[in-house]
Amino acid sequence: MKNGLPVLLFGLLILFSGISGAEELPVSEATSECLECHTITHPGIVESWQKSRHSMITPKQGMSVEGLARKVSSKTVPDALQSNVVGCAECHALRPGAHADTFDHNGHDIHVVVSPDDCAVCHSTEAGQYAKNIMSHAFNNLNGNPLFGKLEVSITGRKKFKDGKIAFEPPDDETRAETCYYCHGTRLKVAGTEVRDTELAGEMEFPVIEGWPNQGVGRVNLDGSRGSCSACHTRHTFAIEMARKPYTCKECHVGPDVPAFKVYAASKHGNIFSAMNKSWNFDAVPWTIGQDFTAPTCAACHISLLVNTDGDVVSERTHQMNNRLAWRIFGLVYATPHPRSPDTTVIRNKDGQPLPASLDGEFATEFLIDEKEMNKRRQTMQAACLNCHGSSWVNGQWQRFENTIRETNSDIQMATGIMDDIWKKGLADLKTNPFDEPIEKKWTDAWQLYANTTRFASAMGGGGDYGVYAGGRYQLSQALLEINEWRTVREQITGGSK
């Protein structure tokens, strides 16, 4: 109710300003053609688009915005695109020669899958940054890493029972597309064409795309580009409001291996967001700390362009999220400094494995950022914190976080040391696959679920339930004890051999 005044004024403003709606905005002829049928066949996405900024502004208007409020980062936009709103054809008929799925559709060269390189026509800076973001390489960082392949097959593979044992065979493509690669992104491929009977135009031919549908962050697109902007900027509204709310990140960051959303939602920041965000302004660019929002969401710390109430820049916008991240705290046996290259398949640890640390915990330093870069990233991240917290608060929080990285790494060193003994004694088989036996799964629980959860609780929550009983140190301690007990009991039963 305390928003009565702005609502009223805004209402009066609209009443008397004579703005009369979207119909007067210039829609291209091609898009008008699209809309003729698709308003009937796909009213949901047409309506979503109607509510989008894309349907309400032309690139020319977007380019006339100056300063921090500007969203069109490209310095030039092709003339042909400048004077119409960004509709169906502007994206789906863009760069037709570049897309393997381009097909003739009522006389237009249309492609199904819009890629970051399409978006780059207007948003070149963001696309360029994102290409350097580790997330854009998520497909190959997993698919191209033979060790991760073993982990994948031990989780999602087809199981065969043979000689009293369960063996894992590679998963089928459909399973792959809805497990790891749902988030990492699939590799799209045109497999041919098919004719479908359509409601409005009878038989029409369409491309058949393997790996489709998918909106994973590292999708390999049909023009060779990597990523999917709609992973976060959900089609077809592409609302910055949605990208800035934590639910977007939750799509891939909620499970016990990477419980960012759950930790956030139970943190003081998450509490403030949940209780108060209905009165925040999620559309403002730049985003003013305190005025537009009073606690950070995921985007505030990792991506958004933030300013203080004087309009001074606090954090530059980045779509290369890792340039605010000193540490990589999940997904691997140990937390390590962030990799130098977004392509992590190039990493080799001292034992030649494609991992940023050896199994005994030594960092593969030459492939990781150095202390200086870590400090720079730490400062970039902390710049936002310092708008609401004194430096002793921020430093205290950071010290605890780095202490937790050391402690959880130390715990995993112990767990892996016990595993090493188990492997050496032949109680489990390291060589074939280090992840596909019961005791190896328990070891995976320790680093992949509990150490990760503990670190997220520290980094984003400052502690609390997720650092203790909710998949944190309690379960981590328990797993260590159970791994060691298993070793002892197996030795007792078998006399030391498997």
Next chain:
Amino acid sequence: MKNGLPVLLFGLLILFSGISGAEELPVSEATSECLECHTITHPGIVESWQKSRHSMITPKQGMSVEGLARKVSSKTVPDALQSNVVGCAECHALRPGAHADTFDHNGHDIHVVVSPDDCAVCHSTEAGQYAKNIMSHAFNNLNGNPLFGKLEVSITGRKKFKDGKIAFEPPDDETRAETCYYCHGTRLKVAGTEVRDTELAGEMEFPVIEGWPNQGVGRVNLDGSRGSCSACHTRHTFAIEMARKPYTCKECHVGPDVPAFKVYAASKHGNIFSAMNKSWNFDAVPWTIGQDFTAPTCAACHISLLVNTDGDVVSERTHQMNNRLAWRIFGLVYATPHPRSPDTTVIRNKDGQPLPASLDGEFATEFLIDEKEMNKRRQTMQAACLNCHGSSWVNGQWQRFENTIRETNSDIQMATGIMDDIWKKGLADLKTNPFDEPIEKKWTDAWQLYANTTRFASAMGGGGDYGVYAGGRYQLSQALLEINEWRTVREQITGGSK
């Protein structure tokens, strides 16, 4: 703030239209009498009702609505009810002869528990559909199935320690009412009457009702009807807004055995809902895709009357939810085609067990819907999807889903095969109860928790964390390995006998 205009216009409309509030609406004499005391003794529910549509419209007005917007589905409503708003007495004094809990209350024949057959007086279509819904049979489908009874007792039963073993005895009624039957519904029974001292009227006599309170979906009511409309249409506002939001379904669909809400909340659809629903219209009937909402909630896919922006019907309203469901993906050892009859106690598998598949995974086909009916239901469900997604998207999603059903069933076949060996070798006891030993619990984990979660992740999320690390394939693979390891170790320790 972008809602300023409608808010302003709506405000002005109210200011000048002279609508002056609820007090001029016709309230029956009986309800007025109720309100005299209950406004004082139960102000919370009276206020809730004041905010309800029931307090603002008479059945006569409701029946004058034509077309898709009509909510009173009954063609006729008794004259005596037509001209007053639907207040306390209209429901709690309806059909007094039918209710075993009818009692004299200040000269009125009142019953405590309003049933679907009461609601059917105005909403006959919905009540009729719901009676054919498997949910309305949830009490007896569990209570009347001796095998499920064994599962129930192994979870909620009283434990007795005897001869070094833990044995399960049937749970008491109070435990039953707050475990399985909290959702499935209790069987209500009038156990007598009691006199209570009331604040306003001194001593009064009330019926004592066993199984009360309860709002489970399959509650057996005191007029013999099944179900509780207030399970979803929460008393006493009965807001369609609440029934359409996913929190209602969450009341019973959140745990690892049926994590519909959790999967939804982490899905792209759930993201859109969470981020944007504050500007949606949850009251509109029919519900227009794209205009009123831009992503489905549970209700949109399973229940609601949906239209496209042209007003064409996309999905008919149904309260027989299973008529949009080809597969039954949870609660049982295997996913199977949906049962033909909502009364699942009639089902017998090839081994004579009351299960829709045998323990080795063969479907009890004659009790399940056939391919043709499955196709019909699939198309009914997909009709909604196609408003925002192309058919290659929808087909791709569906293929993955059915692949996941096959794969998870195959995994459970393997787990059950190992169990079969365990049972045959006497390492565990199948006959007394297949669910009450540690290794049987682990097998139950596999099908009841992990296979289910994996299927929900596929069906509603298209994949993601719940399909892998958050109670999905990771834990399913782990459980299979551990079951097999247990078998091996037990054989080593015992030499093959228990």
Next chain:
Amino acid sequence: MKNGLPVLLFGLLILFSGISGAEELPVSEATSECLECHTITHPGIVESWQKSRHSMITPKQGMSVEGLARKVSSKTVPDALQSNVVGCAECHALRPGAHADTFDHNGHDIHVVVSPDDCAVCHSTEAGQYAKNIMSHAFNNLNGNPLFGKLEVSITGRKKFKDGKIAFEPPDDETRAETCYYCHGTRLKVAGTEVRDTELAGEMEFPVIEGWPNQGVGRVNLDGSRGSCSACHTRHTFAIEMARKPYTCKECHVGPDVPAFKVYAASKHGNIFSAMNKSWNFDAVPWTIGQDFTAPTCAACHISLLVNTDGDVVSERTHQMNNRLAWRIFGLVYATPHPRSPDTTVIRNKDGQPLPASLDGEFATEFLIDEKEMNKRRQTMQAACLNCHGSSWVNGQWQRFENTIRETNSDIQMATGIMDDIWKKGLADLKTNPFDEPIEKKWTDAWQLYANTTRFASAMGGGGDYGVYAGGRYQLSQALLEINEWRTVREQITGGSK
């Protein structure tokens, strides 16, 4: 949209009333000085404060409020504070002699950590109640209990591998601060001073505070007081709206040991909150049942001043939350009647242990509230329920709840009985630490996670998933079976000795 009228009227009211904003409110000279720099260096918290009631009203105005709406509970407030709004200096320069962290800051005696005794200057009743609340003693109730210390070290301690075993050493302070004591509160201590280079004033000296940052409910402050008001009344808006929403409680009550938020969010009450709270009034004092809100939040049942629609008091406001609580249902081996004293370190069970029940389940009655006090608290709690529910409903719910307390206690008695056998036979070591071996962890799972979750599901949800498959009776039964199986197998393997 149905809020259009009040929004419009409120807007018009503001337009014509000439209220022109915060700048005319009397801000003290000291606070103005603070704001000069801190608006630039900490715009986030300054903005938060600008949105707070503290920035909009003077204590004198607050004290002029009469009746139930009054928020300033102190009968007198020092003259010097009365006529300015409550700004930076009013709190951070209050009672400088009492705070060990008081330091000279641009000529002002400032302390970093504002304590409940500072807040008590205006809010003496709440501070007085809170001091008697068990939560204010949370630091020492854990830190001062040697048995709990053993539990703590077995979870968060540093692990050492020696002689084939994992031993636990005390955790470092940084780990402690982000695990148990994140919620329980740290003990703050001034460790010295440090000079920091500041943006606006060059080098300045600040106190260095051990245990900082922390906002735990039992924080031991630098003036000797206990607690942190900002645990729930988040700085620097201190909005009653936030304290009344369940997200605040979630910060510490979400994990499986105390899943209050998760149970609430899946309950009927939580459903109503989630679906409808956007139209509730969270600012009104007193809080009118039905009118301001239609389902309780945590605060409604445990803290808030509630009235019915006639304005009659239903529940007095309390910050001694336990005076509405008959039972203590979590955190300990058994649920027991609530302790008499908020200092639980004084409790001794019949075996001399600092626990409210002996390990065989007998209550330490003399340290716990008696039946009469339990009844009084039950009635205080139920007074709120009865505004929406008949007494048969409320009694039915309560009977099930107390039945569940008995049943879960009985299950834990069985589990502990088996453990007793394990300890007696030397299969595990009770004396050194009853919590630090794998089988002891499983026993801890049973009481700390599953029995607790089951009780919360009963108390706050009336049942449902959290009472069965989501960490409830299913896992509790499973844990009991596994504990007993472990015992049997260990005896088979070892012949009875460890």
